[in-house]
Amino acid sequence: MPISKQAMLAGAATVAGIFSFAAPAEAAVILCYVGGNAQPQCANTNVNVLVDQQTGDPVTAGDNDATTNVNYTFTSTTEALLKQVASGQADVASGDADGALQQISFNILNGAASLITFNLIPLGPQATIDDATSVTVSIAGQDPVVISGLAPNGQNFYGIVATAGEQLTGLSFGNFSPAGSGIQALNQVRLNLVPAPAVPEPGTWALMLLGFGAVGTAIRRSRRRNANTLLQMA
Template sequence: MRNFSKLALAALLIGTSVPASAAVTICLGGGCAAQPDSNVLLNTGQTGTSVQGTLNNAPGTVTLTSTESLSLPANGAARVRATDGILNNPLTFSFDDGLISALEFNINALTDGDVFFTFAGGDSDGQVTSLYDIGSNGQNFFNAFNGTFKSVTMTFGDGATVQDVRQFRMTAATPMAAVPEPATWAMMLFGFGAIGFGMRRRRSDTLRVRFA
């Protein structure tokens, strides 16, 4: 009975445990991390608060959204800007067909300021970074890696205005096999313990009858 109580307590602890999470890592500058394996391709002619593109080395589509109208000034390598030429509202990059494990892009700023990033989905869901400086020199490369995420929103502040965001590259995360939730493990452990306890009790009853 004592062992069964210990087993029940272990199951309870597993059932109430919180799954571990990983935080995405940000580094600054082109080449500060291994380059993602796919270029994001956008085709000119799209406008609106949402535009889409594809990957050159993997299936799937990406979507860029903002509260202001966006436009794509050129075919090929991804480059997105505001229709009025000045992007200063948040811009969200999303992968429509899974999770992202690595992302690189270049913020081509018109004026100095700062930016922070908000991640959604994957094991980086809800992560908000600190502020990063961006300069009006046209070279503000950022790399996000180590964690997985569905989308990232870049929010500009402190006077930052952006001509465009360009040179998007990304790696799609490899789908992982489903892992039982902690509560499921707890139920399985509790069930196995109950079966073992029942078998042991029946065996004891049988022995008492045999030697009575």
């Protein structure tokens, strides 16, 4: 069946729209703050990550929304064991003898978030190593974020937020400063989960295929015209 010009144009427009959506002009993943006066403040989250007193590496976790069906893990490259403390604060700490975390990653296995907030618990006076005063947060596909001025007592609430539609699938905390320092626990991880991308309807797929066909046809015709022009000039 012949393809109408209108269908070809619609398909080409669909393809162009997909490519333009896939590449935001000004992507940015930045640090935000939970409470206090520092700006920007983190927005609200929609799920809390929950732990259940596992010891191991990795350790798994869920959340407080039974409808999400999203799973999480915590892993470490420096600790032989991680230890979860389900005390209402959802701590993940080192299970090693020194009780100090020097690297920890939080991973969203089958979902993504636009915001992840967390609390970095300091070691306190009983520690055998120094409390960290800064940490580097690594984010897949993005520039790392450095958090400075960690308090040696109390709480250190922060967040990482995607400001241009990026999807966060985890955070990795490491390169603590000063060298050899660490924290006691990663605590109260909360997220703003984002919906999974919608699967295109069959009609949309058809328009996409028509669009690719239209683009290919236009390229072939352009090449033929150029070839004919060169022959005539010769």
